[in-house]
Structure formats: structure tokens, C-alpha cells
Amino acid sequence: MGGGQARPASITRNQKGKNQTMSRNTSALQKARDAYRPKLPKALRADRVAVKLGAPTEPATHKEDIKKLFPNTYGQPEVKMVALRQAQDDGSLGSAPPKVGVVLSGGQAPGGHNVIAGLFDALKAANPQSRLFGFLKGPGGVIKGKHKELTAEIIDGYRNTGGFDMIMSGRDKIEKPEDLAACKANFAEMGLDGLVVIGGDDSNTNAAVLAEYLRAEGSKTCIIGVPKTIDGDMKNEQIEASFGFDTASKLYSELIGNICRDATSAVKYWHFIRLMGRSASHVTLECALQTHPNIALISEEVQQKGSTLKEVVDYIADIVMRRSQAGKDYGILIVPEGLPEFIPEIKALIDELSEILGTDEDYIHDLPDHSERVQHLNTKLSDHSARVYGFLPVEAQEVLLKRDSHGNVPLSQVETERLLIDRVSDKFRAMEGRGEEAPKFSPLAHFFGYEGRCAPPSNFDADYCYSLGFAAAQLVRAGLTGYTANVQNMTRPSEEWVAGGTPVTMMLNIENRKGKAVPVIRKALVDLDGAPFRQFAANRDQWAIEDCYVFPGPIQYFGPPEVCDAPTMTLGLEKGEGAR
Numbered sequence: 367m368g369g370g371q372a373r374p375a376s377i378t379r380n381q382k383g384k385n386q387t388m389s390r391n392t393s394a395l396q397k398a399r400d401a402y403r404p405k406l407p408k409a410l411r412a413d414r415v416a417v418k419l420g421a422p423t424e425p426a427t428h429k430e431d432i433k434k435l436f437p438n439t440y441g442q443p444e445v446k447m448v449a450l451r452q453a454q455d456d457g458s459l460g461s462a463p464p465k466v467g468v469v470l471s472g473g474q475a476p477g478g479h480n481v482i483a484g485l486f487d488a489l490k491a492a493n494p495q496s497r498l499f500g501f502l503k504g505p506g507g508v509i510k511g512k513h514k515e516l517t518a519e520i521i522d523g524y525r526n527t528g529g530f531d532m533i534m535s536g537r538d539k540i541e542k543p544e545d546l547a548a549c550k551a552n553f554a555e556m557g558l559d560g561l562v563v564i565g566g567d568d569s570n571t572n573a574a575v576l577a578e579y580l581r582a583e584g585s586k587t588c589i590i591g592v593p594k595t596i597d598g599d600m601k602n603e604q605i606e607a608s609f610g611f612d613t614a615s616k617l618y619s620e621l622i623g624n625i626c627r628d629a630t631s632a633v634k635y636w637h638f639i640r641l642m643g644r645s646a647s648h649v650t651l652e653c654a655l656q657t658h659p660n661i662a663l664i665s666e667e668v669q670q671k672g673s674t675l676k677e678v679v680d681y682i683a684d685i686v687m688r689r690s691q692a693g694k695d696y697g698i699l700i701v702p703e704g705l706p707e708f709i710p711e712i713k714a715l716i717d718e719l720s721e722i723l724g725t726d727e728d729y730i731h732d733l734p735d736h737s738e739r740v741q742h743l744n745t746k747l748s749d750h751s752a753r754v755y756g757f758l759p760v761e762a763q764e765v766l767l768k769r770d771s772h773g774n775v776p777l778s779q780v781e782t783e784r785l786l787i788d789r790v791s792d793k794f795r796a797m798e799g800r801g802e803e804a805p806k807f808s809p810l811a812h813f814f815g816y817e818g819r820c821a822p823p824s825n826f827d828a829d830y831c832y833s834l835g836f837a838a839a840q841l842v843r844a845g846l847t848g849y850t851a852n853v854q855n856m857t858r859p860s861e862e863w864v865a866g867g868t869p870v871t872m873m874l875n876i877e878n879r880k881g882k883a884v885p886v887i888r889k890a891l892v893d894l895d896g897a898p899f900r901q902f903a904a905n906r907d908q909w910a911i912e913d914c915y916v917f918p919g920p921i922q923y924f925g926p927p928e929v930c931d932a933p934t935m936t937l938g939l940e941k942g943e944g945a946r
């Protein structure tokens with residue numbers, strides 16, 4: 367079935383758990399997926415695994431600052447996992463039964479449950495007395511010490527499923543001294559050997575801060591991160607992809623392909639589709655490569671060109687007109703939700719608003735209505751930003767006043783696709799007002815976001831996540847802390863994947879957040895010199911006018927590996943393997 371493999375013999379399925387969870391509320395696909403055994407890299411399938419330490423590491427920039435902030439965890443070596451064949455004391459990990467905690471942090475991403483299942487299976491395979499505890503509702507649960515023991519019955523109900531509902535997630539940050547102290551006390555009370563933090567760049571940074579604190583305090587609890595986010599922006603030379611990106615972008619591509627078919631069937635609508643991805647445009651770029659829409663806006667390019675909103679609107683309107691002249695009053699546009707932050711005039715506005723919120727946040731939110739908030743802001747914003755703010759729809763103005771615990775604007779609530787539709791429509795109306803001929807323009811707005819975050823993981827994500835869970839278990843068993851688990855060589859069959867760990871301090875740099883210089887993992891934006899963008903840029907003019915749509919169809923779980931197991935085109939192109 368799908369080329370998966372057997373779970374370690376020591377972890378047999380618990381029939382009672384299966385009967386409990388496989389109720390009449392379970393779909394036929396879920397029942398079939400329950401039997402899927404994720405594929406593991408060769409080294410992790412061995413009876414005995416060892417971790418091989420490489421050379422000491424350092425970050426690319428801000429070395430001295432980071433060393434000062436992380437004196438106990440700075441400079442640790444990279445780690446690779448290797449299989450041992452001989453049953454002698456040759457460096458294999460011990461068999462003491464560890465007690466480990468796990469927490470899901472931030473937005474949902476397909477495969478999170480498989481990380482936990484991999485962690486559980488690896489710990490139990492090492493020693494059936496090992497215990498795994500799930501902290502509830504994200505990092506807040508770690509601070510409050512809210513947890514439940516994850517048993518085979520629980521785990522078996524969630525294998526290969528989407529969502530984070532096994533233990534739920536949250537966006538709290540473990541940052542304040544009292545939070546760090548609370549974590550230390552909770553871990554000591556539970557006797558935890560390790561905590562695995564499944565999260566994105568900010569959560570993995572927080573994991574490193576916690577690891578450093580615990581080391582300094584003499585705590586035995588090791589902290590290991592796992593790279594999660596559908597946005598695909600937690601990647602670098604060591605981390606090839608964040609999990610969830612594969613499934614989410616394939617799911618959005620299916621939907622976009624279906625809309626392309628509808629467009630060429632009805633031949634009357636322009637579909638403006640916003641895609642999730644808070645900051646970077648990786649999801650939009652991957653979907654463009656998969657489906658060949660007429661227009662795909664890539665925020666990083668907009669920023670590089672310093673384009674104004676007007677210039678973005680002119681670019682769209684020009685393609686709408688050229689298609690109309692070719693007899694095509696229909697088309698597909700895809701736009702990343704992060705776009706507003708990359709348009710320099712809106713970015714400057716957001717920065718000014720962040721500054722103002724830094725001092726006046728409570729006052730502004732206590733004002734009785736929107737017009738009073740605008741009045742107050744107009745006294746604080748620069749003239750240019752006040753004009754840009756006034757130009758935005760009321761809903762967008764309100765969203766720009768919100769920040770999450772990491773200081774991010776909740777851009778998934780800004781209807782950028784409608785803003786673009788309105789501005790393009792205004793432009794065509796103005797043309798008509800001047801007596802010029804405007805194209806027929808019937809736009810429809812879509813947002814594909816939350817529906818992609820909890821899809822059942824693709825085989826790629828199911829296998830990758832299960833491997834990450836296994837790798838995280840080995841890092842904890844080796845007593846390592848301040849690492850992010852990784853799997854490399856992922857454009858090759860999973861047999862050849864290489865699991866290991868990267869010291870978080872190696873990935874850090876210093877950035878200015880809310881007016882403070884803080885260490886963070888550098889967010890990977892779309893590289894405009896990289897192969898995925900170059901592939902898109904070389905083709906987009908043709909895709910704009912001709913109908914070159916591709917219809918990827920739904921994610922396949924059962925069938926030939928080239929259909930079911932293929933990685934994203936982004937990963938393939940980044941690894942020099944060419945477009946499919």
C-alpha cells in the first residue's frame with residue numbers, strides 16, 4: 367500500500383484503540399490511511415541508531431552577539447543519524463526509558479500528528495517503558511503544566527491525519543522570566559528528559575532560548591525543535607523544507623486547477639485568488655509552477671522593484687486588457703496574503719503603526735469606534751502613511767491595528783484579493799469615464815487558506831513528519847539540546863533520506879522586532895535568483911496571454927510513486943532536478 371513499511375515490531379496496533387477511533391464518523395479514506403505505514407530513512411529503520419557529531423558550528427552573522435546570548439548552547443556540532451549493525455558498545459544510544467513532552471506551536475500544518483506518532487514509536491521501540499506527554503493548547507500549556515499522557519490508543523487514532531487536534535495548538539510565547547521558570551519547575555516535577563517543540567521559525571527560536579535557560583539552570587530537560595509551517599519559510603542549507611508546505615500547496619494547486627477549468631468552461635469570470643502564507647510567497651510560487659495561472663504576484667519581487675499599489679494594479683489591468691483584446695474576458699490571478707507587507711508604502715505604514723501601538727495600544731483599542739481610532743492615528747502617522755491608511759478599506763484598516771504574540775499583523779484577515787478587484791474595477795470605470803474602451807471585467811474573489819492547513823498529509827509530508835519525529839526522539843535520547851531535527855536529501859526516495867539535527871544557534875541572526883534587537887531564525891523569503899522563481903519568470907509572459915493552465919487534481923495517496931510521493935516543484939528545482 368503506497369510503498370510504506372512496517373512499524374517496528376515492538377509497537378503493535380492496539381485493537382481496542384482502533385475500534386474506539388474508527389467509528390462511523392470515520393471516512394473510507396481515513397480508514398485506508400490508518401493502515402499506511404510511513405516510510406523512514408534507512409538509518410532510522412535500524413534496530414540501533416547512533417548520532418554522529420560533526421564539526422562545531424557558528425551562525426553566518428552576529429557571531430559575538432549570539433555567543434553572548436547563548437553561552438551554554440553556542441557552537442554545538444551538526445548531527446547525523448547512522449545505523450549500527452553490531453551489538454556492542456560502539457556509540458549507540460542507550461536504552462534507558464526517557465520521559466518526553468511534545469507541544470504543537472502556531473498554525474496547523476499537515477503532518478503534525480505524524481511527528482508525534484514517529485516520536486512515540488521511536489521512544490517505545492528504544493524502550494517500551496518510555497513515556498510521552500502532550501502539552502495542551504500550545505506553549506501556554508507548557509507554562510501552565512497542562513498535559514496528558516499519549517498512549518498507543520490515542521496515537522493510533524491520529525496516524526496520517528491532518529490537524530493538530532490530538533493536543534491542539536496555540537500562539538503563546540515562552541519568553542518572560544516567570545514563564546521560563548514555570549517551565550523548568552513543571553519539567554522537574556514531571557521528570558522530563560526532553561521536550562519536542564513542533565513549530566515555525568519563531569517557535570524554534572523560542573525553543574533555543576528555553577534550551578539555553580535550562581542548561582544555565584542545570585536542568586536535565588533537553589529541548590528539540592521540529593520545522594513546521596505551511597508557509598515554507600523555515601528553510602536553509604540544513605533544513606530543506608518545513609513540513610506541511612507540500613500538502614498545503616498541492617491542495618491549493620488542486621483547487622486553482624479546478625478554477626482554471628471552470629474559467630475556460632464558463633469563459634466569463636476573472637478569479638482573484640488569495641493564498642495563505644503570512645510573509646514569504648513560497649506557497650504562491652509553488653502553486654504558480656503547478657498550475658500556470660495568468661498572473662501570480664510574488665511579494666518579494668514587488669518589494670525588490672519598490673512597486674506602489676498603483677503599479678501593481680496597472681500591471682494586473684494591463685494583462686486583463688490584453689487578454690480581452692485576444693477575446694478572453696476571463697483569467698486567473700493568484701496573490702500571496704503577505705503582499706501588503708511587501709508594498710513599500712504599506713510596509714512603511716505597518717512599521718509606523720507598530721511603533722504607535724508600542725506606546726498607545728491599549729488607548730487605541732479602548733477608543734469607542736473606528737472613526738475615533740482613525741482620528742487619533744492621523745495625529746501620529748506621517749502625512750504619507752496617513753494618506754495610505756485612509757486609502758484602505760475599513761476592514762483592512764482595523765486588521766492593521768492587530769498584532770499576534772510574535773508582533774505579526776494577522777494578514778490572513780486582510781482581503782487583498784478584494785482590494786485588488788476594487789482598484790482594477792476603479793481603473794476601468796475611470797477609463798470609461800474618459801470615454802476610453804475598457805474590457806469586460808467580471809471578477810470573483812476567493813481565499814484558500816485554512817482549508818489547506820489541516821488536509822490529510824500527502825505521502826511526502828506523512829513520511830517526512832514521521833521521520834522528523836523519529837529523529838527528534840534520537841536527539842533527546844542522545845541528551846542533545848537546542849537543536850532542530852532535520853531530514854535531508856528529500857528529492858531522493860525516502861530510503862536515501864538522511865536524518866539529523868542542526869544547532870539552532872547556527873541558524874540565528876539578530877533582527878529588530880518591535881524596536882528591540884532580538885535573536886531570530888532568519889525567515890527564508892523567495893530567492894529571486896533561485897531556480898523556482900527563475901522558472902516562473904521565464905514562463906509568465908506566455909502564461910499571461912495563452913491558456914497554459916495545468917490541472918494537478920487531488921493529492922493521491924495510493925498509486926505509483928511518481929504520482930504519490932513526488933516532492934514539491936520548489937524543492938525539485940532548488941535541488942537542480944528541473945521542472946516536472
Ligand code: FBP
Pocket residue numbers: 471472473474475566594595596597642643644703776777778819
Ligand atoms: P505558522 O507560521 O504558525 O505556521 O502559521 C502559518 C499560517 O497558516 C499563515 O499562513 C497564516 O497567515 C497564519 O498562520 C494564520 O494564523 P491564525 O491561525 O492565527 O489565523
